[in-house]
Amino acid sequence: MIVFTDYLWFSTRQRQEFIRITDQIAGIVARSGITEGTVLVSAMHITAGVYVNDWEDGLIHDFQEWLEKLAPAGLDYQHHRTGEDNADAHLKRTIMGHQVVVPITDGRLDLGPWEQIFYAEFDGRRKKRVVVKAMGI
Amino acid sequence: MIVFTDYLWFSTRQRQEFIRITDQIAGIVARSGITEGTVLVSAMHITAGVYVNDWEDGLIHDFQEWLEKLAPAGLDYQHHRTGEDNADAHLKRTIMGHQVVVPITDGRLDLGPWEQIFYAEFDGRRKKRVVVKAMGI
Amino acid sequence: MIVFTDYLWFSTRQRQEFIRITDQIAGIVARSGITEGTVLVSAMHITAGVYVNDWEDGLIHDFQEWLEKLAPAGLDYQHHRTGEDNADAHLKRTIMGHQVVVPITDGRLDLGPWEQIFYAEFDGRRKKRVVVKAMGI
Numbered sequence: 001m002i003v004f005t006d007y008l009w010f011s012t013r014q015r016q017e018f019i020r021i022t023d024q025i026a027g028i029v030a031r032s033g034i035t036e037g038t039v040l041v042s043a044m045h046i047t048a049g050v051y052v053n054d055w056e057d058g059l060i061h062d063f064q065e066w067l068e069k070l071a072p073a074g075l076d077y078q079h080h081r082t083g084e085d086n087a088d089a090h091l092k093r094t095i096m097g098h099q100v101v102v103p104i105t106d107g108r109l110d111l112g113p114w115e116q117i118f119y120a121e122f123d124g125r126r127k128k129r130v131v132v133k134a135m136g137i
Numbered sequence: 138m139i140v141f142t143d144y145l146w147f148s149t150r151q152r153q154e155f156i157r158i159t160d161q162i163a164g165i166v167a168r169s170g171i172t173e174g175t176v177l178v179s180a181m182h183i184t185a186g187v188y189v190n191d192w193e194d195g196l197i198h199d200f201q202e203w204l205e206k207l208a209p210a211g212l213d214y215q216h217h218r219t220g221e222d223n224a225d226a227h228l229k230r231t232i233m234g235h236q237v238v239v240p241i242t243d244g245r246l247d248l249g250p251w252e253q254i255f256y257a258e259f260d261g262r263r264k265k266r267v268v269v270k271a272m273g274i
Numbered sequence: 275m276i277v278f279t280d281y282l283w284f285s286t287r288q289r290q291e292f293i294r295i296t297d298q299i300a301g302i303v304a305r306s307g308i309t310e311g312t313v314l315v316s317a318m319h320i321t322a323g324v325y326v327n328d329w330e331d332g333l334i335h336d337f338q339e340w341l342e343k344l345a346p347a348g349l350d351y352q353h354h355r356t357g358e359d360n361a362d363a364h365l366k367r368t369i370m371g372h373q374v375v376v377p378i379t380d381g382r383l384d385l386g387p388w389e390q391i392f393y394a395e396f397d398g399r400r401k402k403r404v405v406v407k408a409m410g411i
Binding site for chain 2: 277320345352353354356361368371372375403407
């Protein structure tokens with residue numbers, strides 16, 4: 001059994017940014033030498049998410065507008081009494097999910113035709129990390 | 138270590154349909170020969186989800202009505218400028234989640250008394266797939 | 275390959291309660307003897323969740339208030355025609371997620387600086403269980 005670990009670093013220019021990471025994950029899986037198994041991709045910061053969906057700018061815009069409606073910035077959140085101003089980022093990342101497990105089959109990510117892996121940053125402009133843990137044979 | 142892969146195909150009659158798949162997943166786990174491990178069940182299309190919850194028609198109705206409220210169809214989504222009309226399906230599946238990992242203990246799905254695995258279709262009436270990847274010993 | 279299983283029991287005093295379980299999960303991982311792998315932490319009841327986020331009382335309050343807004347108690351849910359009164363608990367746990375997979379690196383939970391694992395109870399005051407399944411080498 002092989003267990004292979006790597007990390008991706010992000011430091012976005014915008015506070016909120018969605019970044020496609022499918023190719024980086026595929027590269028890590030290739031380096032792991034695993035042909036059958038799974039790879040966990042998980043945000044290590046609690047104001048960012050990892051999700052699988054479409055690589056289409058219009059839809060990404062729709063996601064962001066929708067999240068703003070469901071979990072608006074600027075409300076009088078209790079979390080802000082600690083000096084923070086990012087409670088909405090915690091909520092938004094909860095909607096999107098903070099991790100995915102992607103199957104590896106025949107040495108490749110076993111994704112459907114439109115599945116792409118994204119890193120979703122909701123409180124960026126600083127260094128943040130994603131852990132990638134591949135397991136299999 | 139055993140890694141065992143299978144796929145389920147769906148082609149729903151309705152655009153939106155929730156289908157219980159616990160027995161199919163249990164069958165795949167039985168065929169895998171794994172007694173201790175986990176099984177990943179993951180939608181391969183980005184307008185469908187996989188979730189665990191109650192097998193009760195009233196609650197399924199409540200879920201669908203609730204999702205329509207949180208992520209309504211028919212809004213002026215930017216994604217629709219590509220010719221698509223299913224942006225709400227992408228959002229709805231995000232709320233429900235697109236995958237679950239189910240523990241396998243003593244050769245069986247280690248589920249609580251009311252846990253059932255469901256496939257949630259939000260843009261059906263065409264062939265779509267779920268990947269099932271069991272790993273363990 | 276090691277597969278190690280344990281269960282956590284909860285019986286909350288309040289109907290809704292969020293309980294930090296990071297230390298219990300770390301203890302189970304230590305007992306498993308696994309140095310590289312993952313641990314699945316999954317609610318076995320369908321009105322409870324497991325999530326990763328901040329250990330800060332204000333934010334926990336914000337989460338609970340937000341969930342009440344997105345999935346209110348006391349609406350005329352069809353699920354209640356079965357005699358139940360907890361449809362909102364099913365919806366709330368769906369937003370928060372019912373399971374997480376935590377990487378194990380060098381024998382320890384590979385969590386970011388602020389990541390904490392929580393059990394989220396939405397219909398408590400009775401015995402409920404979480405399954406913990408660690409896999410690795």
